[in-house]
Amino acid sequence: MASCTPQGAKLLNGWKAAKIFDKGIGLELPQAYKKFWKEWKETKPTAVHYIHRDEKWERNELTGEVKPVQNIPIPIIYPAEHHEGIWGGEGVVKGFQKRDQYKRRVPHFWVPVLRRTVVYSEILDKYMAVVVTNRTLNLIHENYGLDHYLLKTLACDLKSELALQIKRRMLKALEKNCPAYAGTPELQAEVYNRYKNYLSAYSSEEIDWYGLSFSQACTKLRTLQSLSQANEPLKHKYRFKLIQKLKEAGIQEFEDLDNQKSKMSSSWLNKMNPFSKKET
Structure with missing residues (x-):
């Protein structure tokens, strides 16, 4: 049941x-980063x-x-510290433990064994x-x-x-x-x-955006925008976007009008230029 909050009310109304x-600077991020985000957060x-069962x-x-097989994932907690190592997919499991037959169960956390190597x-x-964890070492050996x-x-x-930053550095090194x-x-x-086959799954742009967190991707995008559009007026930027959207919609009249305006502006500049050739 949805909660009695503004967001819950929107969900009840079909929002x-x-x-x-879908909002803010996330709208402007390239498709290459969205592909990585889908692989990282949505896959x-x-x-x-x-143990996952296929049947x-x-x-x-x-x-x-006969009963249906229930492949229900166990809820896993990934603390902020796991970003500083390579845990091989392991995390903290929260549950209850029955330590005595005649006493109530008590909360318990199962934490992976961590070691520096x-x-x-x-x-x-x-x-x-x-x-790393023991599972990480086993996967490296396998x-x-x-x-x-x-x-x-x-x-x-x-x-x-x-782990994603190291993988990004590997892909960039292979590219070079x-x-x-x-x-x-x-x-x-x-x-x-020995490793060049891994490059076939990525384009150059996808490698450039691979392994970045959302905040890092936003910072990278702002830096690129400031370098490429430092002196460009916003009216030119918005006009270009409007022209592209109208052309994609197939509005032929706008294309003819745009071409006519460009010809008029060029003829006006020719009249103002004393060194241009006059039409006879």
Whole structure:
């Protein structure tokens, strides 16, 4: 049941809550960042704290009763500290624990085992001290290295901003042909050929916007706008947007009017220019 708040009233009347890209500067963010955001925040992550079952129905062997399989994800808490490490999709599980047969259950938190270790990136040719979990180490070993693990894994499973920033640096290094090995061309070509297949899933613009948080993306967009439109009057910007929208709508009369105005302005300038050729 919706709450008795303005937002709840809108939902009851058929209004949808505004999303992050439906208002403010979120409207102006490029499609490349929206694609990353969908992969990071809206894609269903891999089951970590429960066993996902593909079948839809199950039969009780004793009674023969058929029941639907319930794949209900366990609610996970991801504290702010998980952005400073690579937890491999693990988080804090909140629940209750029965510690005594004759006493009431008590609240309990199951926290993943964290440890600081050193990992190596072959693409960046760099050792990094990071906080990881046992599952992260197992995934790194299963994928034969940190580079393969980060580049294969979707953003919804990596979750942490640190892991996404490292993955972004790897993609940028691959795009520039592994500059860490510029002094040894043979090794540079070997490392690049080993990981170049991962570039096929991204365009250059998508790599540029990959791994940024929403605040970082907004800051990047404001910086680009200030550099490209520092001295451009707003009336020219809004006029250009209006022309584009009318052209997309297929208004041919406006296109003819726009062409006629451009010809009139050019002829007026020619009359004012004493060095222009006069029409006879």
